[in-house]
Amino acid sequence: MAIDLTYEPEVQTLIEKTRNFTRDYVVPLEDRYLGNIADAGGDELRITMQADAKRAGVFAPHAPVEFGGHGLNMSDRAPVFEEAGYSLFGPIALNLAAPDEGNVHMLAHIASPMQREQFLAPLARGELRSAFAMTEPAPGAGSDPSALTTKAVRAEGGWKISGHKWLITGADGAGFFIIMARTSGQPGNRGGATMFLAPADSAGIEVGRHIGTLDKAMIGGHCEVFFDNLFVPDENVLGAVDEGFSYAQVRLGPARMTHVMRWLGAARRAHDIAVLRVAQRAGFGSKLGDLGMVQKMVADNEIDIAATRALLTNACFLLDRGSEAGNETSIAKTYGAEAVFRIVDRAIQMCGGIGVSDDLPLARLSREVRPFRVYDGPSEVHRWAIAKRAVGQAKRAVNNNVHATSQAHA
Structure with a gap:
C-alpha cells in the first residue's frame, strides 16, 4: 500500500505563510540582535512578534483550535515547525x-476542564509563558528522572512542595510552573512522581540565578528555581497522583520531535547560506562549489537533512496513531541532534573565516544547536535505551524459542 506524504491544502498554505513570515519578518529581527533574545527585548519583543504572527495567520499551529491555534497533528506540525x-x-x-x-x-491531553481554562488557554493564546520544572542538581533528577528528590507531602486541601530545581528553561518571567515532585517512594524508585501546576507568583516559589549556557535564543533563560513549602491545592494536581513519570511521556516524546523540527529549520538555513556562498565564491581556479571536497560537504548535508526528515516522519506517524513510539523518537532525536550539528558545522567550514564571524548567522546557529545533543536526553542515554530494547527483544526471542522447544519435546 502506498503511503501518502502530501499535505492537505490548508496545511500547505500554512507552511507557505510560515515560510514567508519567518524569512521576511523574523529573520531580520534575529540578525539585528545576533540571535540574543534578551538583548532584543525578551517578552516585550515576544508580545510584538506574536501579535504580528496572529495577524499573518500563522500563530500557534499546534494549539487546540478552541484556544486560537490551528490544531495540527504531529505529522502536519513537522514542515510548519521547520519553517518557523x-x-x-x-x-x-x-x-x-x-x-x-x-x-x-501535555495540558491539552491531560489537564482537567478547570486547568485547561486557568493554564492552557492563556498559554496557548500567548498571554503568558510557562516552565517545566523537573531537572535538579546532582544527585537529583537529570538524565535519570527516577533520581527525583523534590518532595510533595500531604497538607490540608492539597500538597506542600519543597526542593531545588535548575536549568529550568523559561523560568524567569514564566506565568506558571509545571512541577515534578516525589509523592511516594525514594530517589531511585521508578514510580512515585506527581505533576503539579502552580502560578509563578505563589508564595514558596523563588526563581534564582540564570545559569549561563551556549544558547541565547530561549526566552526566560535556564534558571535555578527553589520551592519552599509551596502549597498546591488538590485541584492543581495534573493527572493522577504518583503517575507523573507516565504522564511525562505524553510530553517528552512529542517534544523531542518538535525540537528536531525546529532545529532542522535552523540547520537548513545554515546549509542554504553555505551553498549559495560556495556557488559564488571563486578560489583555486574555479568556484568553490566545483571542488570535490566542498561538494562532499554539500552532499553530506543534503543526506543528513533528508535522513532526519525521514526519521522524523516515521516517528510522527506513529505518535499520531497513538503509539508512544519510544524507540522511534529516541532514534530520530539522537540522529537529528547530531545531524543538525554536523550540517551547521560543515556550513561554517565551507564559508571559512566569515563563517565564524558575526557577518553570517552560522556561528550563533552552531552555539544554539550544540546543546540539543544534551537537551531532552543526552545522545548516550538514548543510545543506551535503544540498545536495551533491542537486546531485551533478542533475549525474549531466545527464551520463547527455548520454551517452544521444551514444549515440543515434552
Missing part, C-alpha cells in the same frame, strides 16, 4: 518554542 525554526526567533514568534509548546501539548 529557520530563524532562531521564529518559534517564539509563533508561540511554538520550548518549553511552552510541549506544555501546551
Whole structure:
C-alpha cells in the first residue's frame, strides 16, 4: 500500500505563510540582535512578534483550535515547525518554542476542564509563558528522572512542595510552573512522581540565578528555581497522583520531535547560506562549489537533512496513531541532534573565516544547536535505551524459542 506524504491544502498554505513570515519578518529581527533574545527585548519583543504572527495567520499551529491555534497533528506540525525554526526567533514568534509548546501539548491531553481554562488557554493564546520544572542538581533528577528528590507531602486541601530545581528553561518571567515532585517512594524508585501546576507568583516559589549556557535564543533563560513549602491545592494536581513519570511521556516524546523540527529549520538555513556562498565564491581556479571536497560537504548535508526528515516522519506517524513510539523518537532525536550539528558545522567550514564571524548567522546557529545533543536526553542515554530494547527483544526471542522447544519435546 502506498503511503501518502502530501499535505492537505490548508496545511500547505500554512507552511507557505510560515515560510514567508519567518524569512521576511523574523529573520531580520534575529540578525539585528545576533540571535540574543534578551538583548532584543525578551517578552516585550515576544508580545510584538506574536501579535504580528496572529495577524499573518500563522500563530500557534499546534494549539487546540478552541484556544486560537490551528490544531495540527504531529505529522502536519513537522514542515510548519521547520519553517518557523529557520530563524532562531521564529518559534517564539509563533508561540511554538520550548518549553511552552510541549506544555501546551501535555495540558491539552491531560489537564482537567478547570486547568485547561486557568493554564492552557492563556498559554496557548500567548498571554503568558510557562516552565517545566523537573531537572535538579546532582544527585537529583537529570538524565535519570527516577533520581527525583523534590518532595510533595500531604497538607490540608492539597500538597506542600519543597526542593531545588535548575536549568529550568523559561523560568524567569514564566506565568506558571509545571512541577515534578516525589509523592511516594525514594530517589531511585521508578514510580512515585506527581505533576503539579502552580502560578509563578505563589508564595514558596523563588526563581534564582540564570545559569549561563551556549544558547541565547530561549526566552526566560535556564534558571535555578527553589520551592519552599509551596502549597498546591488538590485541584492543581495534573493527572493522577504518583503517575507523573507516565504522564511525562505524553510530553517528552512529542517534544523531542518538535525540537528536531525546529532545529532542522535552523540547520537548513545554515546549509542554504553555505551553498549559495560556495556557488559564488571563486578560489583555486574555479568556484568553490566545483571542488570535490566542498561538494562532499554539500552532499553530506543534503543526506543528513533528508535522513532526519525521514526519521522524523516515521516517528510522527506513529505518535499520531497513538503509539508512544519510544524507540522511534529516541532514534530520530539522537540522529537529528547530531545531524543538525554536523550540517551547521560543515556550513561554517565551507564559508571559512566569515563563517565564524558575526557577518553570517552560522556561528550563533552552531552555539544554539550544540546543546540539543544534551537537551531532552543526552545522545548516550538514548543510545543506551535503544540498545536495551533491542537486546531485551533478542533475549525474549531466545527464551520463547527455548520454551517452544521444551514444549515440543515434552
